Amino acid sequence: MSQLPNSFPIKFAYWVPNVSGGLLISKIEQRTSWDIDYNRKLAQIAEQNGFEYALSQIRFTAGYGAEYQHESVAFTHALLAATSKLRVIAAILPGPWHPAVLAKQIATIDHLTGGRIAVNIVSGWFKTEFTAIGEPWLEHDERYRRSEEFIRAIKGIWTQDDFSFSGDFYRFHNFTLKPKPLQQPHPEIFQGGSSRASRDMASRISDWYFTNGNTLEGIKAQIDDIRAKAVKEGHSVKIGVNAFVIARDTEEEAQAVLNEIIEKADLEAVNAFGHEVKQAGKASPEGEGNWAKSTFEDLVQYNDGFKTNLIGTPEQIAERIVALKAVGVDLILTGFLHFQEEVEYFGQRVLPLVRELESRQADQVAA
Numbered sequence: 001m002s003q004l005p006n007s008f009p010i011k012f013a014y015w016v017p018n019v020s021g022g023l024l025i026s027k028i029e030q031r032t033s034w035d036i037d038y039n040r041k042l043a044q045i046a047e048q049n050g051f052e053y054a055l056s057q058i059r060f061t062a063g064y065g066a067e068y069q070h071e072s073v074a075f076t077h078a079l080l081a082a083t084s085k086l087r088v089i090a091a092i093l094p095g096p097w098h099p100a101v102l103a104k105q106i107a108t109i110d111h112l113t114g115g116r117i118a119v120n121i122v123s124g125w126f127k128t129e130f131t132a133i134g135e136p137w138l139e140h141d142e143r144y145r146r147s148e149e150f151i152r153a154i155k156g157i158w159t160q161d162d163f164s165f166s167g168d169f170y171r172f173h174n175f176t177l178k179p180k181p182l183q184q185p186h187p188e189i190f191q192g193g194s195s196r197a198s199r200d201m202a203s204r205i206s207d208w209y210f211t212n213g214n215t216l217e218g219i220k221a222q223i224d225d226i227r228a229k230a231v232k233e234g235h236s237v238k239i240g241v242n243a244f245v246i247a248r249d250t251e252e253e254a255q256a257v258l259n260e261i262i263e264k265a266d267l268e269a270v271n272a273f274g275h276e277v278k279q280a281g282k283a284s285p286e287g288e289g290n291w292a293k294s295t296f297e298d299l300v301q302y303n304d305g306f307k308t309n310l311i312g313t314p315e316q317i318a319e320r321i322v323a324l325k326a327v328g329v330d331l332i333l334t335g336f337l338h339f340q341e342e343v344e345y346f347g348q349r350v351l352p353l354v355r356e357l358e359s360r361q362a363d364q365v366a367a
């Protein structure tokens, strides 16, 4: 299934570093902090530099390092309170969260912050974490069956009065949420994952599908698959792709940074992470999905962010972003080594080139 480039400008998000250790499992120096002062300033820099979204993470225990973790919904609220345009996406795990609690929390924050919150429903890959907090661990596809019910439940609560629902995981009887969220019809619902079950859920119900970093071909294959299914379901879903960005004035500098990150990888933590993620894509019936094919080097950025290859000069990166857009990507989810400095560099040096290439393409289509 081929398609014309989307006519709207591609959007940019950044990962909120609300867990310690940045976005890398490496001992390289990172001028990135998980604390609130650093993150408030980062959010302000991001919204002044063309970033539309920020994505927080949910973690209850250390995983890929990430020894300290701030909770995602509370942290999201703090970032929204410190900004005026940025949309912040809070990550939620069905299991620890009940849909009624989440729907109410988000509706309230939506009113407190002028309608800028969104949610990322993540289905879980970290069994040790669930065991640590006494939460039952479901098989791979059961986790997605629960997530889909969770999404149907929050959508129902946000949009209907006297909401009733009878699922295998959740039940509601004539429940009316007041107030409903400010955003109509409801705050945007993102999801993370890339297995068959995850893609099928996206093609039925989510507003946005977030996937790990991948090659252009790998991303295109996923998008074609999801969008073909979504058409049959009468649904439309937008696509966000993770990428760890290393933008430097020369290609050599950017490659040298990548080499140093890999050379200084925390071997023990990367291997432990590689073991845990076997509960994700590899545990799915088809054996595909996130991390199913990741090498040691891929895992050093814990969402396969090097694979997307936004590593090089601003010109090279802008061209690759436009190529991603051409295969149907709507949003790039970025991670950086030194977040504050590099978000600004990206906004000043890369983003204008992307907009220029987009407008040239639009002119070619119109001609």
Ligand SMILES: Cc1cc2nc3c(=O)[nH]c(=O)nc-3n(C[C@H](O)[C@H](O)[C@H](O)COP(=O)(O)O)c2cc1C
Pocket (backbone or CB within 6 Å): 056, 057, 058, 059, 091, 093, 121, 122, 123, 124, 125, 126, 191, 192, 193, 194, 195, 196, 197, 198, 210, 211, 212, 242, 279, 280, 281, 282, 284, 288, 289, 290, 291, 303, 333
């Ligand atoms: C962009 C993105 C963000 C994610 N954020 C989180 C998170 O904050 N917490 C978490 O436990 N899992 C997170 N996940 C993991 C997914 O929800 C899912 O468990 C994982 O990708 C495995 O999916 P799969 O087996 O369907 O491929 C994220 C995944 C992606 C792609």
